[in-house]
Amino acid sequence: MNTDVVVVGGGPVGLMLAAELRLGGARVVLLERLTEPSGHSRAFRMQARMLDTLDQRGLLGRFTEGNRTWPKAHFAGLEPLLDFGYLRNENPYALLIPQARTEELLEKHAMACGVEIRRGHTVTGLEATPSAVDCEISSDEGTYRLSSSYLVGCDGGRSTVRKLAGIGFSGSEPAVRALLADVELADPGQLPNGVPGTMRTPHGLLMAISLQSGVTRVLTTEFTPPEPGTEHTPVTLDELRATVRRVTGIDVDMDRPRWLSRFTDATRLADTYRQGRVLLAGDAAHVHFPIGAQGLNLGLQDAVNLGWKLAGTLVGWAPPGLLDSYGTERRPVAERVLRQTQAQLMLMAPDPRVDPLRGMFSELLELPEVNSRLAHEMTGLDVRYALPPGRYGHHLLGRPCPPLTPDVGDEARTMLGIGRGVLLVPDGLAKEAAGLVAGRSHRLGTVAAGDGPGLLLRPDGHVAWVDPGDGVPREDVLLELADALRHWFGAHGSEAVLRTHHDLTNGGS
Ligand SMILES: Cc1cc2nc3c(=O)[nH]c(=O)nc-3n(C[C@H](O)[C@H](O)[C@H](O)COP(=O)(O)OP(=O)(O)OC[C@H]3O[C@@H](n4cnc5c(N)ncnc54)[C@H](O)[C@@H]3O)c2cc1C
Structure with missing residues (x-):
């Protein structure tokens, strides 16, 4: 290998x-x-x-x-x-x-x-x-x-x-043909909706965005399928000019193309x-x-x-x-x-x-x-992965980590920054959590959350466990945490780490 x-x-x-x-x-x-x-x-x-x-x-x-x-x-x-x-x-x-x-x-x-x-x-x-x-x-x-x-x-x-x-x-096959062009416009005022601006006309769409000085991105969309076999045909300035005229009815003065490209709505x-x-x-x-x-x-x-x-x-x-x-x-x-x-x-x-x-x-x-x-x-913030819900399913489970208080957030980022998961441990669970995390420390770090909520974050920053809080028997809380740790971070104590981030930063490859 x-x-x-x-x-x-x-x-x-x-x-x-x-x-x-x-x-x-x-x-x-x-x-x-x-x-x-x-x-x-x-x-x-x-x-x-x-x-x-x-x-x-x-x-x-x-x-x-x-x-x-x-x-x-x-x-x-x-x-x-x-x-x-x-x-x-x-x-x-x-x-x-x-x-x-x-x-x-x-x-x-x-x-x-x-x-x-x-x-x-x-x-x-x-x-x-x-x-x-x-x-x-x-x-x-x-x-x-x-x-x-x-x-x-x-x-x-x-x-x-x-x-x-x-x-x-x-x-679906393409039903729309679109052009992308980074060009110089002689007079941006020629476009009725200006730059940046979008025009929706009876013949399609034109979008103009200004890029670096003097260069404008012009995007056209026509709601007819592309000619068969044109997928790889290079776009010419003449084709762009004609398309802009068809979509807007205006002759727009464009020159010095930096990049011309075509794409579709194939989905x-x-x-x-x-x-x-x-x-x-x-x-x-x-x-x-x-x-x-x-x-x-x-x-x-x-x-x-x-x-x-x-x-x-x-x-x-x-x-x-x-x-x-x-x-x-x-x-x-x-x-x-x-x-x-x-x-x-x-x-x-x-x-x-x-x-x-x-x-x-x-x-x-x-x-x-x-x-x-x-x-x-x-x-992309609405994403919620369908994680095993546990008995005390919480609305944060599977979602991206919510904003954390500055201290806790900084410490959590230190762990996530090296690709590890993080367990935010509330005061009441400190002793038991240490036992659960031991043997998985190369994949997971702990951060004291004080009286803040207990959360388990996967390395991708998604929530894998939430402390259900008061009113739930402590043994149940710990059982759910142990399940989540096993599910996302492997068996307890099986520290079968062959190559770790530590090895990497020391030059191993
Ligand atoms: C007009 C337009 C505007 C867009 N605007 C946005 C935007 O504002 N925001 C946004 O989020 N997305 C936007 N997108 C989408 C975004 O550009 C793509 O989703 C993104 O580039 C995908 O990244 P990728 O790494 O998967 O693929 P690519 O960027 O396509 O990279 C694939 C790489 O693989 C290489 N490659 C291909 N075949 C081989 C091979 N056989 N061997 C070795 N290397 C190979 C290629 O050279 C290329 O470098 C836009 C797309 C278009 C067309």
Whole structure:
């Protein structure tokens, strides 16, 4: 075996996953087809759930530095906007950050964690056996093979890994054609709704956003299927000009394209996220129309959910079923995002019969409950994994960790930052909790919560146990805690740690 895990694809999801695997003690080789980062940015916005995760890993400051935040978002281009003032998390805003910068920062983080990144290496073949995965790789130096215990395809929507593994990608064919262009506008005033601005016309949509000085991103959407076979046809400036004219009826003076690209609303979900030793994450597992800036958040949360579970499986402490809980938890999350992006796109269709629906939705968005619910959904903060409920099921179970008091929060982040779980121990349980955690200390740390609530956080920051509080027999509280620890952190006392974060930081790989 050459390594524990081969991660295919050095986009944001592959880079995040590789770093998470290293935090958990796995050896990782990441293979990326491009010799250099493309420098292009599809995404420009990162959502609140991911900002909390970066915060928990001690990385948020690097991402926010020099970038603006935004407290709102649109839903289907309607007024009023979604108000992130309703969010009850640590970082209730969107971060405006180009994807190229996100990738640059994640690559540095992955390298600092000890990931071996091989650029210019393309996976072309795959053979999975019950005990290993062999992949064939083509690079400038020739073709070679690499053997690993697991392989994860983070290689984007057209995933080679997914195809080679024979995993189906079910969903809908494109019904919409869209162009993306980073260009210079001779006169932004030519666009009636200005820059930034969105136009919904009887012929489609046009969105304009200003990027770095002098460069504007122009996005067009026409509600007709793309011509068959044009998927890979390069976009020309003439095609863009003609499309803008068709959608808006205006001749817009555009020049000096930095990047021209086409995409569709094909909406697809992998039939399974795991087939034996091959797994999928990010766009390789799900694609949808990019509305509401959700793809990156969805994929990065896949990585954070999978990393510790796969590392625990390799290191040896993972309880049965832990790795399979990745697909069980994440696939339904993707299903909801896919559904919601399809709904938004239909609400933006040019058909005048959609107008009454838009009017009704606008009225609904005035209601705090509706606005808040959709704000939580778009930011990924509504996710609740279906954890074993226990006798005293609590509304926080399976949800992202709520904001903690500053002292407790800082200590918890120290543990989460090195990829461990955290048990927040209220005073009344201190002695017993110490006994329960002993023998699992490489996967889990404790933080004294004083008279605050007792909480168990998984390494991905989701709540795995909540102290039900007064009125519940103490023995029951401890039994539930012991169950949760066994379920998420393995058997008590079986400290079968082969490679730990401690080894990693001391150079082991
Ligand atoms: C127009 C547009 C705007 C968007 N805006 C947003 C936004 O604002 N916010 C947001 O959250 N999301 C947005 N998205 C979605 C977001 O860009 C994607 O969800 C995200 O890039 C997915 O990351 P990934 O790592 O899964 O895949 P990718 O970013 O596609 O990375 C896959 C990587 O795998 C490599 N690769 C492919 N095949 C191989 C192979 N055989 N061997 C080795 N390497 C390989 C590729 O070179 C690439 O680097 C937008 C998408 C589009 C199209």
